[in-house]
Amino acid sequence: MKGVLLAGGALHADARVAGLVQGADLVVAADSGLRHAVTLRLTPDLLVGDMDSVAATDLQRFKDVSVERHPVAKDATDLELALAACAGRGVTDLTVVGAFGGRLDQTLAAPGILHRFAQEGRSVRAVDGKGDAVVLLAGSALRLEADLLGFSLLALTSDARVSIQDAAFAGDDIALPAGSGLGLSNAPTPGLAPTVAVQQGDVLLVTRYAEEAFT
Secondary structure, three states: OEEEEEOOOOOOOOHHHHHHOOOOOEEEEEHHHHHHHHHHOOOOOEEEEOOOOOOHHHHHHOOOOEEEEOOOOOOOOHHHHHHHHHHHOOOOEEEEEOOOOOOHHHHHHHHHHHHHHHHOOOEEEEEOOOEEEEEEOOOOEEEOOOOOOEEEEEEOOOOOEEEEEOEOOOEEEEEOOOOOOOOOOEOEOOOOOOEEEEEEOOEEEEEEOOOOOOO
């Protein structure tokens, strides 16, 4: 089941993002992420959060959307609550829009929150129009696009080991220490599509793309 989660972070809407969010079975907005529904021309099925930052104009525009309201004083972020709503409704393939680029503390927390969602057996990709962030668990492999601008790998666990092929920095069974910049700023070998395989541990794959006009 395909889902789209509209979070409250930054979005540089382009044609690629617009294409990724089409055809979803479920669209959930997390609080102020409701504004992205206007930009992407989506109608949410559900609005989740404490409603402390969502614009009144957006609430009026989507007044018929179901609301799952939570108290301001709570033990989870609006992103976590929206992820739980997606999981509870059977979403297995999720695209999160605007997970990064808002408040610094929430941006720093987002990779760990998305990692936990993926550990429950779901596919999750975060997009903002300038790039994607995909959680890759141990044993997974992914072939990237040859025309991407660059990519980075960040360890989500302390024991991560990866193999990278057809890239400027390639190799087999590379130790990727948590808290290290070792996996940053890689790029495809010209004309080839890189492959990333995770032998051990879990990693966050961050890819950068040229923006495509969205009108």
